[in-house]
Amino acid sequence: MMKKGDLSKLVRPNVRALKAYEAKEIPCRVKLDANESPYSPLPPEKIFSNKDVLCSLNRYPDPEAKALKKAFAKALKVTDKDLLFGNGSDELIYYLITTFGGPVLFPTPTFVMYGVIAQALGEKPIGVPLDATFDLDMDRMLAIIKKDKPKLVFLSSPNNPTGNCYSADRILKVIEASKGIVVVDEAYQPFSSSRGFLPLLKDYKNLIILRTMSKIGFAALRVGYMIADEILINEVNKVRLPYNLNALSQTAALEGIKNKKVVDARIRAITDERERLFDELAALEGVTPFPSEANFILFKVTDPEKIFQGLLKQGVLIKNMDRVIGHAMRVTIGSRAENTIFIDALEKVLNK
Ligand SMILES: *Cc1c(COP(=O)(O)O)cnc(C)c1O
Numbered sequence: 202m203m204k205k206g207d208l209s210k211l212v213r214p215n216v217r218a219l220k221a222y223e224a225k226e227i228p229c230r231v232k233l234d235a236n237e238s239p240y241s242p243l244p245p246e247k248i249f250s251n252k253d254v255l256c257s258l259n260r261y262p263d264p265e266a267k268a269l270k271k272a273f274a275k276a277l278k279v280t281d282k283d284l285l286f287g288n289g290s291d292e293l294i295y296y297l298i299t300t301f302g303g304p305v306l307f308p309t310p311t312f313v314m315y316g317v318i319a320q321a322l323g324e325k326p327i328g329v330p331l332d333a334t335f336d337l338d339m340d341r342m343l344a345i346i347k348k349d350k351p352k353l354v355f356l357s358s359p360n361n362p363t364g365n366c367y368s369a370d371r372i373l374k375v376i377e378a379s380k381g382i383v384v385v386d387e388a389y390q391p392f393s394s395s396r397g398f399l400p401l402l403k404d405y406k407n408l409i410i411l412r413t414m415s416k417i418g419f420a421a422l423r424v425g426y427m428i429a430d431e432i433l434i435n436e437v438n439k440v441r442l443p444y445n446l447n448a449l450s451q452t453a454a455l456e457g458i459k460n461k462k463v464v465d466a467r468i469r470a471i472t473d474e475r476e477r478l479f480d481e482l483a484a485l486e487g488v489t490p491f492p493s494e495a496n497f498i499l500f501k502v503t504d505p506e507k508i509f510q511g512l513l514k515q516g517v518l519i520k521n522m523d524r525v526i527g528h529a530m531r532v533t534i535g536s537r538a539e540n541t542i543f544i545d546a547l548e549k550v551l552n553k
Pocket residue numbers: 236288289290291292312357360361386388412413414415420423424425
């Protein structure tokens with residue numbers, strides 16, 4: 202008879218060594234910790250008035266998300282054969298590592314899921330520290346590409362949690378040097394002043410672009426997508442689970458793209474607020490914010506834990522990044538009212 206104590210020994214060592222991803226639900230008045238949009242851009246009746254969806258809940262959703270592909274292809278000026286949707290871009294990261302394998306190279310600090318998923322799949326994650334300006338350290342990146350021949354390189358640009366874009370010429374050098382796939386994760390591209398890498402897809406066949414609707418007001422839907430050469434799309438599509446995008450998400454995402462003007466206006470409101478918040482943070486003594494191309498700002502303080510707890514006491518939740526970048530915290534850009542509450546609360550804690 203098997204004992205309870207033996208159960209964990211059945212688990213593959215790479216999985217046993219992992220820690221489950223904790224998205225702690227801390228109750229708060231102002232939630233600025235997860236890079237979500239403060240705005241839900243669609244009135245609920247827009248989605249739930251769609252009788253076709255609600256009357257066919259007994260049927261599986263469109264396995265290919267055809268309508269969604271068509272609408273996105275048009276908006277992005279690509280063909281629908283160059284697109285693949287995932288249950289969030291997280292799922293696509295899973296599929297990419299399943300399809301191409303490792304080693305999986307990424308600069309650090311960055312989005313944690315590249316490393317977590319690589320390990321879950323038994324592939325080797327290789328993190329290379331960013332340089333002092335949070336840009337790619339080219340000597341080290343190119344050395345690893347030569348020595349370890351990574352099958353996949355993940356570049357989050359703009360990068361989470363630092364907020365900056367990597368220099369385009371450095372990204373290009375990585376793409377040119379790599380014998381594997383280079384994924385430019387553009388989760389925050391809508392907030393950036395740079396055009397992103399979509400226009401370069403034609404010229405670089407090993408390039409894959411990753412985007413998501415999560416940061417622009419649709420986090421609950423879990424809709425991410427990748428754009429790449431049809432050959433790559435077809436290979437990744439083989440490991441995709443059927444019906445990975447549920448019917449309500451497909452319908453709501455389609456409404457989202459139809460209402461692009463509303464969504465874009467909200468994005469502009471957020472980037473305007475980002476500039477205001479940056480100036481306000483820079484004006485505070487003991488606070489050093491870093492310029493951001495995303496919907497959050499990284500800043501340094503003397504004692505992040507004290508600030509974190511002090512803010513939480515006033516109902517404001519942000520992210521303590523001290524363990525990732527010494528003295529750093531990350532605040533998501535909220536609505537104007539939320540940002541003002543945050544700044545006032547921060548000032549209070551600093552003056553204590
Ligand atoms: C939030 C985030 C994602 C995940 O997005 P989902 O589509 O919600 O899974 C991917 N990459 C980066 C860099 C992110 O910050």
